[in-house]
Amino acid sequence: MSTNETKEPVNMDEHQEDSSENKDTGSEVKETSPEDSEQPAAAESGEEIGIAAELQRQADDNHSRYLRAQADFDNFRRRTLKEKEELSQYASLKLITQLLPVLDNFQRALQTGGEGAESGSFAKGVDMIYRQLFQVLEAEGLKPMDSVGQPFDPELHQAIMTVESEEHGEGIVVEAIQNGYWLKDKVIRPAMVKVSG
Known part of the structure; x- marks a missing residue:
């Protein structure tokens, strides 16, 4: 029995020494591990601050661009409205400029007619002015309707009278009292006509 008792304490001491060595080793690991984890955390927080600063800079840059774009758009809108107003105000400028020579010729014809010129030459002069005026309007897209002999169309004709x-045959335009006109593909004035009944 004494041999057993002596063995047990020896074994206990060995185990205690081993465990104390393990504890010391473990405590060393525990002491170093928090220091190691603090260093990456500090590095991560520095990176996060850098990323946040970069994002803030990008946000400020985008906001500045937005303000500039808004100002450019406001200027464009004002300029467009002004041009639109000028266009509507002077839309007939080109046509009137082209008609001024016609107006001059009418004035000359009236002055010549008033001085006792022959009626034939006066009529010829007025006819020339009419043709000049019609050419200007035709160049702008004006076309007279050819209504006589055509079937009556309420979109193109305004019947003022029915005649035998x-x-x-029935429903055919017999006479145009007032010519109708197209401006390109649009009816700007229907013809006033007599229709067969």
């Missing part, structure tokens, strides 16, 4: 006609 041996030449034309």
Whole structure:
């Protein structure tokens, strides 16, 4: 029994020494591990501050760009409105400028007619002015309607009278009292017509 008792304390002491060595080793690991974890945390917080500063700089830059774009758009809108007003105010400028020579010729014809010129030359002069005027309007897209002999169309014609006609069947335009006109593809004035009944 004495041999057993002596063995047990020896074994205990060995285990205690081993465990104390393990504890010391473990405590060393525990002491170093918090220091190691603090260094990466400090590095991470520095990176986060740098990222936040960069994002703030980008946000400020984008805001400045937005303000500049808004100011440019406001200036563009004001300029466009002004141009639109000028365009509507002077839309007929080109046409009137082209008609001024026609107006001059009418004035000359009236002065010549008033001085006792022959009626034939006066009529010829007025006819020339009419043709000049019509050419200016035609160049702008004006076209007279050819209504006589055509079937009555309420979109193109305004019937003011129904007449009997041996030449034309019922519902045909017999006579144009006032010409109708197209401006390019749009009817700007329907023709006033007599229609066969």
